[in-house]
Amino acid sequence: MVTSKIIGAVEIGTSKVVVLIGEIVNEKTLNIVGMGVSSSRGVKKGEIIDFNAASDCTHAAIMAAEESAGVRADAVYLAQSGCHLETFFNDAEVTVKSSDNIVHRSDVRRLLSEAKSKQLPEYRAIIHHIRNGFILDGMPIDDPEHMEGHKLRVGYWNIHGSVQKMSDSIHIINGFGLQVEDLIVSSLASGKMVTTDEERKAGVLVLDIGSGSTDFVLFKNGYVVYSGVVAVGGDHITNDLSIGLRTNAKLAEMLKVKNGKATLEPKSKNDKVMLIGDLTIGDRSISRSAVCQIINARMDELFKLIRGDKHIAPLFSNRELASVVLTGGASKLNGIEDLGEKVFGLPVIKGENPSWVASDLASPDFSTALGLLYFGFSYKDESQFTEQRKQTKLIRGMKQLLGF
Amino acid sequence: MDSKQLLESTVRIKIIGVGGAGNNAVDRIRMDMEQLEGLNLACVNTDLKTLSDSPVGETHLIGRNITRGLGTGGDPELGRKAADSDREIIGRLVEGYELIFLVASVGGGSGAGISPIIADIAKKNGSLVIAFINMPFTFEGERRFKMADMALKELRAVSDAVIPLPNDMLLQEEAAQDSVLNAFSKADEWITRGVKSIWAILLNSGLINVNFSTLREVFSICGGKTLFGLGKGQGANFIQDALDDLVLCPLLHVPDFSKVADNLLVNIVGGTDLSMSHVQEIMNFVTEKFGSKENTVLGAVIDEGKTQTVEICVLGTTAAGNLRSFRPKHSISASRPHHTPVKKTPVVASKSLREQIPAGEARQNGQLEFLPTIQEELGFEGMDEQRGFFEETGRNEHEGFDLDVPTYLRRGIRIVI
Numbered sequence: 001m002v003t004s005k006i007i008g009a010v011e012i013g014t015s016k017v018v019v020l021i022g023e024i025v026n027e028k029t030l031n032i033v034g035m036g037v038s039s040s041r042g043v044k045k046g047e048i049i050d051f052n053a054a055s056d057c058t059h060a061a062i063m064a065a066e067e068s069a070g071v072r073a074d075a076v077y078l079a080q081s082g083c084h085l086e087t088f089f090n091d092a093e094v095t096v097k098s099s100d101n102i103v104h105r106s107d108v109r110r111l112l113s114e115a116k117s118k119q120l121p122e123y124r125a126i127i128h129h130i131r132n133g134f135i136l137d138g139m140p141i142d143d144p145e146h147m148e149g150h151k152l153r154v155g156y157w158n159i160h161g162s163v164q165k166m167s168d169s170i171h172i173i174n175g176f177g178l179q180v181e182d183l184i185v186s187s188l189a190s191g192k193m194v195t196t197d198e199e200r201k202a203g204v205l206v207l208d209i210g211s212g213s214t215d216f217v218l219f220k221n222g223y224v225v226y227s228g229v230v231a232v233g234g235d236h237i238t239n240d241l242s243i244g245l246r247t248n249a250k251l252a253e254m255l256k257v258k259n260g261k262a263t264l265e266p267k268s269k270n271d272k273v274m275l276i277g278d279l280t281i282g283d284r285s286i287s288r289s290a291v292c293q294i295i296n297a298r299m300d301e302l303f304k305l306i307r308g309d310k311h312i313a314p315l316f317s318n319r320e321l322a323s324v325v326l327t328g329g330a331s332k333l334n335g336i337e338d339l340g341e342k343v344f345g346l347p348v349i350k351g352e353n354p355s356w357v358a359s360d361l362a363s364p365d366f367s368t369a370l371g372l373l374y375f376g377f378s379y380k381d382e383s384q385f386t387e388q389r390k391q392t393k394l395i396r397g398m399k400q401l402l403g404f
Numbered sequence: 405m406d407s408k409q410l411l412e413s414t415v416r417i418k419i420i421g422v423g424g425a426g427n428n429a430v431d432r433i434r435m436d437m438e439q440l441e442g443l444n445l446a447c448v449n450t451d452l453k454t455l456s457d458s459p460v461g462e463t464h465l466i467g468r469n470i471t472r473g474l475g476t477g478g479d480p481e482l483g484r485k486a487a488d489s490d491r492e493i494i495g496r497l498v499e500g501y502e503l504i505f506l507v508a509s510v511g512g513g514s515g516a517g518i519s520p521i522i523a524d525i526a527k528k529n530g531s532l533v534i535a536f537i538n539m540p541f542t543f544e545g546e547r548r549f550k551m552a553d554m555a556l557k558e559l560r561a562v563s564d565a566v567i568p569l570p571n572d573m574l575l576q577e578e579a580a581q582d583s584v585l586n587a588f589s590k591a592d593e594w595i596t597r598g599v600k601s602i603w604a605i606l607l608n609s610g611l612i613n614v615n616f617s618t619l620r621e622v623f624s625i626c627g628g629k630t631l632f633g634l635g636k637g638q639g640a641n642f643i644q645d646a647l648d649d650l651v652l653c654p655l656l657h658v659p660d661f662s663k664v665a666d667n668l669l670v671n672i673v674g675g676t677d678l679s680m681s682h683v684q685e686i687m688n689f690v691t692e693k694f695g696s697k698e699n700t701v702l703g704a705v706i707d708e709g710k711t712q713t714v715e716i717c718v719l720g721t722t723a724a725g726n727l728r729s730f731r732p733k734h735s736i737s738a739s740r741p742h743h744t745p746v747k748k749t750p751v752v753a754s755k756s757l758r759e760q761i762p763a764g765e766a767r768q769n770g771q772l773e774f775l776p777t778i779q780e781e782l783g784f785e786g787m788d789e790q791r792g793f794f795e796e797t798g799r800n801e802h803e804g805f806d807l808d809v810p811t812y813l814r815r816g817i818r819i820v821i
Contacts (some may be wrong), residue, residue, distance in 0.1 A: 045800070229798050232807050240810035243657045244819045292791045297811040305802065
């Protein structure tokens with residue numbers, strides 16, 4: 001019998017809302033059947049600041065996606081971003097119980113619940129527990145069950161966020177009559193899409209540079225070892241340009257898209273660009289090097305900020321990373337790889353969505369939404385040790401908290 | 405007071421330089437200021453050495469028992485104690501002056517510590533306080549930056565208007581080969597032009613004068629960010645030149661400045677050929693850009709010795725914590741008829757102004773009144789543009805600095821447009 005489940009992926013971004021509808025057939029195949037995009041309102045730096053405005057544009061995008069798919073979504077995977085997200089690492093160790101020193105499933109379960117038991121401050125809720133590899137008597141191991149050893153260790157990256165901020169976005173989806181199946185941190189979703197297994201093994205830093213914020217995630221040995229958000233994105237470039245060149249945000253945005261470049265060009269000293277470019281009143285010429293200087297300063301600072309993060313800096317100094325991958329709208333900026341290579345000292349590439357994605361979804365704008373669908377599709381693989389899906393429980397917990 | 409005395413009493417204005425940087429600034433602008441009638445200069449410091457070097461006539465040493473005639477060493481707490489110990493001196497300093505301009509740098513201990521107290525005392529004495537505040541470079545370090553930020557907040561709470569002049573921005577203004585001193589001279593120039601412009605409309609009889617109580621009305625809303633912009637035009641197209649210059653005024657493009665004001669004062673100082681239609685053109689442009697006509701006070705003065713030149717000074721105030729509300733709750737012109745039919749142009753447009761307001765009455769009655777206009781509905785985007793893009797979000801702090809402020813400003817990179 002053919003069973004199919006319709007899932008939706010919703011990313012409420014700073015510049016636009018992206019909704020994809022996917023159909024999971026027989027729990028084996030994922031077909032992307034619908035898409036809706038609307039320009040975003042009421043969201044700044046990745047966080048919802050105007051609930052009604054954000055709600056309206058999200059509903060419009062969901063409606064468009066469902067219309068193009070011709071079906072309604074059963075449940076929604078929702079991306080989370082914004083500065084309220086925080087992470088911490090927590091690990092635990094257990095002694096293998098049985099006398100023959102063979103690791104049993106009960107040992108693993110005991111270990112996992114121990115490692116995840118860290119309490120959170122008030123008004124915070126866990127979004128992800130990301131398990132890193134097991135270590136059995138000092139040896140890294142993927143699946144410890146039935147192996148022999150004394151001490152079993154495991155570490156989790158825990159990503160948690162403000163209950164209030166998360167509930168805002170959940171309310172928006174509920175307001176459309178849909179249930180949120182799971183919250184997924186944007187950087188994880190897009191990071192998974194634009195990197196290959198090999199890259200994640202060798203160590204890769206993925207930067208998803210959006211309009212309002214930059215989400216980053218670090219993969220090492222195939223696991224997520226760190227993630228975070230810096231509330232600086234393409235909007236900041238636009239704002240800097242509009243202040244530095246004394247023009248309005250709209251023209252600054254146009255200038256960024258048309259003439260923006262992340263690297264400095266000494267030879268362009270006298271090179272001028274027109275502000276509007278169609279000889280209308282108010283048009284004036286601007287030195288190209290001024291545009292580049294402003295953008296260069298901002299992007300340079302952003303990269304150095306991430307590179308200098310206390311969890312990331314040691315990985316660079318120990319040469320534990322192989323590459324840096326850029327995605328998100330602002331990664332389309334000219335010369336951004338060159339600047340990145342200078343700051344990170346590693347090969348920097350613009351990420352591409354996997355080859356199975358249709359060409360109209362190939363733009364980095366869709367990485368996060370695709371990642372959400374993929375997450376919804378492949379989630380089961382990662383929950384092999386626990387009978388029940390921990391994440392669903394969290395959502396249920398939050399729903400109780402919010403009173404619905 | 406009999407009526408003769410009343411007539412003679414003009415508005416008394418004082419410029420007070422606080423702390424080392426403030427003293428120096430007042431010293432530098434002294435030449436321009438001393439010729440202005442009714443304007444007094446004074447310097448206040450804890451440092452006897454700086455004070456005794458000052459060519460300014462009126463100097464006050466404060467905190468004699470706290471710092472023993474030395475500087476505060478960058479400690480605002482010491483500055484505050486010094487000011488507290490000499491409240492009588494400060495009281496005498498500000499007494500009898502209707503309008504007080506404070507000039508200080510909040511990067512130093514005396515500027516940051518003393519100036520809020522002077523502003524407070526002056527305001528309690530009934531003076532109108534406008535502060536020009538020099539902000540330290542961001543690259544001077546987190547401690548100074550925080551201190552300056554704190555002082556700025558304190559000042560906003562007790563002054564009628566606070567005009568921050570960030571060094572980061574002044575650096576943008578100097579030519580590449582200039583020394584740092586020249587950058588400060590730009591700040592001096594702005595202070596001078598701002599003070600002169602307000603002085604002119606209050607004390608020079610001219611086209612449209614503003615009396616002191618009207619000026620006070622403009623500052624009835626305070627505590628928020630201040631809008632301050634200057635524009636100058638010369639030559640055949642002097643009006644358009646001045647408006648272009650005003651739009652490009654760097655003071656209007658820094659995060660610490662307001663983009664739209666709840667109450668607005670527009671001063672126009674022009675040559676003999678400044679006509680009413682010119683004034684109207686400037687008014688239309690300025691009110692559309694920075695606020696609404698209902699809440700704008702206009703002053704225009706003719707400088708007899710000049711032609712084909714105009715200088716515009718825009719000074720606006722916003723209420724504290726009222727960043728979202730675009731329309732102010734009340735209007736300045738009390739006699740404005742309500743609910744009259746919509747008309748886009750000011751009443752006076754049809755007549756020459758000299759007819760409308762006889763010269764003698766100008767001072768008492770010098771406010772232009774406009775019929776109310778229907779304000780265009782502002783879209784969400786338009787609002788963002790004017791209020792500064794990140795205004796509605798919280799500060800984006802990283803190691804004490806606000807990441808929303810352009811990097812090139814914080815790093816001191818000079819941009820030549």
